[in-house]
Amino acid sequence: MRVESNVRPSGLRSDLADSAGAVNGDARRALVLASGLASIPYAGEGCTAQLFDTLSTLAAADLTAARVAEAHLDALAILHQAGRPARPDQTWGVFAAEGPGTALTATRTGDRWRLDGTKLWCSLAGLLSHALVTAHVVGAAGDRGRRLFAVDLRHPGVTAHDDVWVARGLSEVTSGPVDFVAVTADAVGDQGWYLRRPGFAWGGIGVAAVWWGGAVGVARTLYAAAERRPPDQIGLAHLGAVDLAVTGSRLAIAAAAAAIDAGEADGSAGSLLAARVRGIVARSVDEVIFHVGHALGPAPLALDARHAQRVADLQLYVRQHHAERDDAALGEMLVTRGSAPW
Template sequence: MLIEPPDLPLPGHGATAERFRSLTALGRADLVACRIAEGHADAVAIRAELGDAGQSGGRWGVWAEVPSSVRAERGPEGWRLSGDRPWCPGAAWCTDALVTAVAEDGIRLFAVRNEGPFVQPLDGTWPAIGMAGSDSRTVRFTGAPARPVGGPGEYAGRPGFWHAGIGVAACWFGGALGVADTLLAAARRKGLNPHALAHLGAVDVALGAAGAVLADAAARIDADPEADARRLALRVRSTVEAAATEVIDRVGRALGAGPLCQDPGHAQRVTDLTVYLRQSRAETDLEQLGRALSVEDPRW
């Protein structure tokens, strides 16, 4: 996997819109490469926010889950991690990763070198078709030396946790643009029937709404980087997910099975985006958003 680690502006430093636009452009071109690049960019931001002064360089991933299936123990020679962590994008590409683990004082984040014999991606654990190239295999940690990054609970407790979630939505938006490009090209290449043109109009409306909420989110993050961005992230992610799902559906209804069966690039984009969107927690996120709105000012 030949992906150059991206150099993107940090979120909340005045150029968050540029960060999101860059992720969107990557997603429009190649969702797999975008997924890996987003993980590296997120790791860079996390390390900056938590004051990690460890080694520079490398290709980073964020293999974090809360709660975590990985355990951390501190011994005479420092921290060691053990356990299997599923869903690790760039399992072979990453030279280093940020990994959450359960320690005696809570869930901590650790920097780990992705090298044997202590860290091993497990063959056969990513039999995917969509996003297959992301190589999101399960990784096994066996007494892996680790360096703590931040303190207990700090990874998920910082505003940047939600900024990263919005960054993922920017990737989804790029994927949706890539799918929509097929319909737009068909409209310009040949006359579409009125129903297909109506689908193209609806796609424009959906993408316009998604782009607007991403731009608004970037402005809000830069205006107040320390604000709790949880509700903002839930709203943006749900908006972009709905738009991307509508794009997939309308492009298919407008053009039929032809592009899915005869255009390998389009078929792969649709398959990749369908899988990537399932990183959303769907109705669970909507329920959390509704619960928050029941006790807070929505500021509509």
């Protein structure tokens, strides 16, 4: 269990922040909180800003709470888009990562499917009731391709390897491999639907909203220190730099929410928007951690458990952005447009 001072949010919904703060890094409590968020609106239906605000509010208080809630809400949104609503007693994750040396295959068996193989990076597979899982279809040539499936993780053929997770950040959000042996599954959408749907890009922006909320939590530690003791000129410079990073990301996320609700973030436009927002926020996170660390030195990392854990959680989580590789992917999107984007 993690304990320490919790810098209070200003202007955010205190009830949600209190609930997230009470999670305090506990994955089971995070799941209880996530399962109570079913009324949060889906992206693209007019209230996307509320969704992103909810995710960032959770993250500013506790990144475990936000990390678990984001995945659960993303799965609910995918099921909603597919016309397959989840039951209230179910907790969901999304396992869609691909990696070298492993493969998860799907074979049609009548009206349903059978999954076999190993899937990497399956967060909380040992605690969730269900997951949406991508697998490679085998069989007739017309059926081949990558497809999304709904799986009951309580099936006896599912084995989660939580013991390989040694991360100090998000330590209870274990994200190890899962073995599937003759596991029954239901297809969700046709081949490629998971990646084609507009919500794929929107979900990536939701993750960025969590990163941003985590950066806000780190930034509040610096502001609280400035309130306790007036900073010198160097301290003020660090505070100003943090404000620029945090504010820039907030504006980018707000603009993205408006674009999604206006129908301006579908297809390639959505992919470009997600790449930009994720890149902006990831860079802001790095800047906030840098400036807060330089301004405050080792003391909060050594003596404030909540701050130290928040930094560790955030540094791990933001590495879902692949740094220069994602910047290169963004650059490729730009050069294929045929005209300067600025």
